[in-house]
Amino acid sequence: MIKEKLSIIGKDIYTVISELVQDTEIINLAKISPDIPCSTKLTDLATKYIKKKSTEYSHPDGLIELREAVANDLEKRYGVQISAQNEITITAGATQAMYTAISSFVKEGDEVVLFEPAFNSYVPAIQSNGGRPVFVHRKRPDYSIDWEAVQKLINTRTKLIIVNTPHNPTGAIFTEEDIARLKKITNGTKINVISDEIFEHMVYDGSKHVSVLSNKQLAERSVIISSFGISFNVPGWKIGYCVASEDLMARIRKNQQFQVNTVNTPLQYALADYLRELVNYETISKQFEEKRNFVNDILKDSRFEIIPSKGTFYQLLGYSQISEEKDTEFARKIMNEYGVALFPLSVFYHDSIDHKILGFSFARDEKVLSKAAKQLLKI
Ligand SMILES: Cc1ncc(COP(=O)(O)O)c(C=O)c1O
Structure with a gap:
């Protein structure tokens, strides 16, 4: 019998979430693709x-x-x-x-x-x-x-x-x-x-x-x-x-x-x-830095802990002050009750260790970021 090489590997988190939010009003901040027009x-x-x-x-x-x-x-x-x-x-x-x-x-x-x-x-x-x-x-x-x-x-x-x-x-x-x-x-x-x-x-x-x-x-x-x-x-x-x-x-x-x-x-x-x-590299980092600051400026009034992001277009949020639920459960709850998809950090660990952290991509239009962040303020 041929043994399946990658039997334990499932779909990646971005695909799982994009399938869950398809045909819904949920704002997907767990997208892997930057949603920003190219030159x-x-x-x-x-x-x-x-x-x-x-x-x-x-x-x-x-x-x-x-x-x-x-x-x-x-x-x-x-x-x-x-x-x-x-x-x-x-x-x-x-x-x-x-x-x-x-x-x-x-x-x-x-x-x-x-x-x-x-x-x-x-x-x-x-x-x-x-x-x-x-x-x-x-x-x-x-x-x-x-x-x-x-x-x-x-x-x-x-x-x-x-x-x-x-x-x-x-x-x-x-x-x-x-x-x-x-x-x-x-x-x-x-x-x-x-x-x-x-x-x-x-x-x-x-x-x-x-x-x-x-x-x-x-x-x-x-x-x-x-x-x-x-x-x-x-x-x-x-x-x-x-x-x-x-x-x-x-x-x-x-x-x-x-x-x-x-x-x-x-x-x-x-x-x-x-x-x-x-190509103009300076405008690339400036554009993303502005987006990071824009969304974090709204989130600073939330109950989430903003974990400093020094690069990439990802931002992590600690929620141990808000809930004891596992990150996968809490992400699901936020998606279903507040209409925003974030990713649970535990999926990036082989042992699924849960530090009560969720993450999102800020490579999105500011209107989308603002709408999502305002939803997160309600938590
Ligand atoms: C850390 C990292 N490596 C590799 C990739 C894959 O890049 P590509 O789309 O060029 O295959 C990604 C995509 O987001 C990534 O975040």
């Missing part, structure tokens, strides 16, 4: 390249024009020299980049250290490649990483450490100190690092995103993943990229060519032009 310059470029009949397959590593635009962009932002030819691959979103990187490194019995709460695609990708996830809880209340605890878990089976900064869904961000600790732990080992940095343009309060790319020695053993979908409000386009040293990238590309072959061509042309000439 019309970008859609104009997409239209132009679709009309130009850019219909052929592009190169499996990605259109060279887009890889070059990414290399220039990374040089401008992080001062790093990355080879478009050998060290950048365009992927069908960050999810595919993550799966392909994991499947390039992890084999039966390998251990992969990851931090919870964790984005839902990491564990299934590890398990379907025969790996064993080794979980470390982020420290509360700031969701920073306990590097001492990580050090104790490292052994000869440790193959990979997966990090995510800015972190979905807590909004925690890496500091230079985190990078230094990660570098120290991996120094002299064969451990690879995957750094999910898809929220790199959403960092607030004057802080800067600290990329794994900023440290040459750490970057050499790492794969850095980003997503144009999240950066430019086009999540449904499903295009992202990963960066890795030539050796690591050669391994990733072997899998890439069979897992996805090539990513759609016209949108790669559009993104290449957009990155080269039109």
Whole structure:
């Protein structure tokens, strides 16, 4: 009999909630997609390249024009020299980049250290490649990483450490100190690092995103993943990229060519032009920071505890002063009685640990945020 590989994995929380709220008046703040218009310059470029009949397959590593635009962009932002030819691959979103990187490194019995709460695609990708996830809880209340605890878990089976900064869904961000600790732990080992940095343009309060790319020695053993979908409000386009040293990238590309072959061509042309000439990163973080402040300004008069979000477009709310119910139950109650869908944080932990915390996305129109937040004030 064929054993189902991912028998314990159910639908992700965003899909579950979107199915529950379908055809109802419930305001869904547990949406994974930002609900914000993208740049019309970008859609104009997409239209132009679709009309130009850019219909052929592009190169499996990605259109060279887009890889070059990414290399220039990374040089401008992080001062790093990355080879478009050998060290950048365009992927069908960050999810595919993550799966392909994991499947390039992890084999039966390998251990992969990851931090919870964790984005839902990491564990299934590890398990379907025969790996064993080794979980470390982020420290509360700031969701920073306990590097001492990580050090104790490292052994000869440790193959990979997966990090995510800015972190979905807590909004925690890496500091230079985190990078230094990660570098120290991996120094002299064969451990690879995957750094999910898809929220790199959403960092607030004057802080800067600290990329794994900023440290040459750490970057050499790492794969850095980003997503144009999240950066430019086009999540449904499903295009992202990963960066890795030539050796690591050669391994990733072997899998890439069979897992996805090539990513759609016209949108790669559009993104290449957009990155080269039109992108303005400052407006991205400003726009999201304003939304965070807007909604939190209303929620400060609620009974919820606002847990500071330093990045991403997610906000966590503690409710231990309001109810003792489990977060899944309390989320359901708020949805049914107050008409707002929030996500329970426990679903991002393998052991479903419940700290009485709910979360939401503020990547929504301010009218929607205002209406939802005013409902939450009634609780
Ligand atoms: C942390 C994290 N990683 C990866 C992804 C997937 O990104 P993509 O849509 O580019 O596959 C998401 C989507 O929101 C995410 O939040």
